[in-house]
Amino acid sequence: MSVALAPGLIHHPGFLDAEARGTLAGQVAAVLAEAPPFTPTMPRTGKPFSVRMSNAGPLGWVSDRSGYRYQSLHPETGRPWPPMPAVAFTAWAALSGYPDPPEACLINLYAPGTRMGLHQDRDEADLAAPVLSLSLGAPALFRYGGLRRGDPTRSVRLMPGDALVIGGPARLIHHGIDRIFSDGDLLSGAEAVLPGLPLSGRCNLTLRRVTCAAVA
Numbered sequence: 001m002s003v004a005l006a007p008g009l010i011h012h013p014g015f016l017d018a019e020a021r022g023t024l025a026g027q028v029a030a031v032l033a034e035a036p037p038f039t040p041t042m043p044r045t046g047k048p049f050s051v052r053m054s055n056a057g058p059l060g061w062v063s064d065r066s067g068y069r070y071q072s073l074h075p076e077t078g079r080p081w082p083p084m085p086a087v088a089f090t091a092w093a094a095l096s097g098y099p100d101p102p103e104a105c106l107i108n109l110y111a112p113g114t115r116m117g118l119h120q121d122r123d124e125a126d127l128a129a130p131v132l133s134l135s136l137g138a139p140a141l142f143r144y145g146g147l148r149r150g151d152p153t154r155s156v157r158l159m160p161g162d163a164l165v166i167g168g169p170a171r172l173i174h175h176g177i178d179r180i181f182s183d184g185d186l187l188s189g190a191e192a193v194l195p196g197l198p199l200s201g202r203c204n205l206t207l208r209r210v211t212c213a214a215v216a
């Protein structure tokens with residue numbers, strides 16, 4: 001079952017069942033053991049994000065005083081990012097509608113009370129590919145708007161196991177996370193603690209194509 005929230009913005013509630021969520025959580029824990037979460041900082045100001053991050057796959061998204069970019073090495077360990085979780089890779093094949101495999105898997109870790117401000121994902125050279133998001137752990141309130149920052153917004157609750165595809169005419173919409181629901185919120189299906197991960201709260205994976213395929 002899937003729901004078009006807007007043209008190009010497709011929500012797949014419960015895409016990962018409990019078994020797949022458990023497998024993915026274990027695969028994410030293995031990535032984090034090799035590529036520990038880091039705290040990105042804002043370009044120019046150096047203000048820390050409240051969300052911690054890591055990456056898997058050939059390229060990882062990082063942010064520091066010099067800007068946002070993709071790079072092949074962890075900013076603190078200097079080692080390559082680990083391979084992408086297999087469950088995430090399979091989800092891309094099923095949902096992206098894109099012929100080539102993802103190049104980057106950004107892992108966002110939200111402790112209770114953290115949020116992510118309204119932003120666009122536009123650091124990728126290939127905007128023909130969608131971004132695929134997979135959610136684990138605590139539910140979150142996802143806000144989405146339009147191509148202009150001031151456009152009206154709506155919100156949808158992302159539950160553990162939900163997939164969200166942002167592509168086509170929605171590829172550059174503004175979006176963010178307003179709220180992580182905690183233990184006290186008593187939502188059915190909530191998993192307040194992520195098994196195997198060094199954090200309670202929420203984990204979101206976003207899979208992306210970064211580079212444009214070479215023109216033959």
Ligand code: MD6
Pocket residue numbers: 108116121131132133142164166175176177204206
């Ligand atoms: C999050 N997601 O769900 C933040 N970006 O934690 C994103 O920023 C996002 O869900 C691009 C495409 C899908 C997303």
Ligand code: FE
Pocket residue numbers: 119120121175
């Ligand atoms: Fe985003």
